[in-house]
Amino acid sequence: MSNHSEESSAKPASRGRAAPRPAFDPERRAAILRAAVTVFARKGFHGATIAEIAREAGLASGTLYNHFQNKQTILLALLDTMNDTGQREADFAAADHETLDSFTQRYVRQRLETFTQAAGDALGVILAELLTNAELRAAYARQLLGPTTVLGERVFARWASEGRIRPERVELVVRAFAAQVLGLLVLRQLGDDTLTARWDEIPDVVSDLMLHGIEGDTP
Amino acid sequence: MSNHSEESSAKPASRGRAAPRPAFDPERRAAILRAAVTVFARKGFHGATIAEIAREAGLASGTLYNHFQNKQTILLALLDTMNDTGQREADFAAADHETLDSFTQRYVRQRLETFTQAAGDALGVILAELLTNAELRAAYARQLLGPTTVLGERVFARWASEGRIRPERVELVVRAFAAQVLGLLVLRQLGDDTLTARWDEIPDVVSDLMLHGIEGDTP
Structure with a gap:
């Protein structure tokens, strides 16, 4: 070889x-x-x-x-690991056998853990390179972000048709969810001490917000 | 001088x-x-x-x-503009005179617009520098992120005490909200075409999600 x-x-x-x-x-x-x-x-x-x-x-x-081949290929492989591309379909399939609450909480926790475990202290460096390297970004969008987003749209559309979630603009809701996870990683990386100290509470808080919103039971 | x-x-x-x-x-x-x-x-x-x-x-x-003084001072001033630090207190005060729905939608729209207007095509470059420059990040956390987060916590705590929002872990909910906005900007920057094309729908979709969650009226 x-x-x-x-x-x-x-x-x-x-x-x-x-x-x-x-x-x-x-x-x-x-x-x-x-x-x-x-x-x-x-x-x-x-x-x-x-x-x-x-x-x-x-x-x-x-x-x-x-x-x-080169550093860029290594970075793309790291992003693949962080993105958990190959595992995503199985992850979503698991939701059919549990409540949306327990699935969402587990899913958010797993996404946050996969990101931080795969990237460790290099998370900021990897995201920074992705934000400023147009070639890498295009490869990432095409090979990793695109397929998982399409999968997410399909799953959300099915859940909407089954009445598990509201049927409005699921393709944007999928992106809002992805952005929520990504944003938490970035905000933590920017040095928010409370977020770092209470990181293990985040999946619970965020999945509750995603499912029920901030108004909750109040009128 | x-x-x-x-x-x-x-x-x-x-x-x-x-x-x-x-x-x-x-x-x-x-x-x-x-x-x-x-x-x-x-x-x-x-x-x-x-x-x-x-x-x-x-x-x-x-x-x-x-x-x-130097490029770093310029970048910090840009971040200050993006963060809208001085305006934030007045923004939150406006919420007392309108529904949480209309406030949240307007607020998310304004945050997304301020970010993109202030940073333009340099948004990725600015975020990337912030993610990899520890000195800049510390100044940002201390001067900009810290004060607006403290303000957000105070406002959310008051809303919780008034029954406008659920009273659970408001200091983490504030961070989840900040992360939602930040994550959308990053995800758009990573090259999601749908997000770019339908960017003007995002404040509506996201504020609806933040307030009511994905389950909405379904049981």
Whole structure:
């Protein structure tokens, strides 16, 4: 798969181990992403180098190139993890078997956790790059944001037809929900101490707001 | 006020006009901020120079330095305009004379408009710098975000005591509301076409959600 000489010389097989690692390896890919988060948090996106990410992951740069073409590809893979793209359909399907209340609370919690776990201290760096890099943003919109938004619209439309939610402008309601989660992450990143200190209460508060609004039972 | 020689030589008074402009001039300040938005959008924050911002505003660099120490001070002033810090108390006071519905809708619309008008195409650049510049972020949290959040908490607590909103965890509800507005701006900036195309419907949809939730009248 690779023509990089570093990779060839670094291959465990050439040092006589039993099972040669394939050029592409999901565990290595995950290790590279974790290393990238660490280096991005330390150096920023532009200050980070492939060599440093590889070193942080304990790999030769050539091995890293088996998995990712460049820093931008790494960032897009991180965004994919943060976006949980592949998992989203199953997440929504689970809502059919529980109340909208318990689903929404669990869903918001999971989205917030996935974001922060995948991005860690590099969340600000990743969002900043996304906001200022038009090429990356276009790839993100096309490959990640677009598909999950379409899925969200479909699910919300079905819930509306089943009477679980109000049927008004579901395509905008989906976006308001996505924006609520995203905005909380950004606001926390901007340094709101209360939000940070009481972060574990947020899924409960926010899902209650989403479902019932601030007026609640008052007339 | 200034010792910059460029400023002295550029003073209209020295060219014999009737009314000498003061060193500090609110109109010039606004012109500098508008110029900064243009240059930030064109060059990014780090690519922009004070000289280019001054040129864009039609001023000598020395004149600009009468108003702002450096690029970071300009960015903080832009954030102040986006945040509408000084206007917020009067905005909230207006809610006492109208329904929560009409207030919320007007308020969300105004917040979204102030942000986009003040920041224009530089919104992504400004948010990105805020997310990655710890010093700027600390100043923003202390000078702008903090005071408006405290004000929001006070107003929400009063509304809760008057029975206009539910009394639960108002300090987190305030943050969820701020995050909703912020998240919509970020999501739009990330390139969601539907959000951009139907942006004028958003205040209506979002304030309805905030007040009544997605379940609305359904059981």
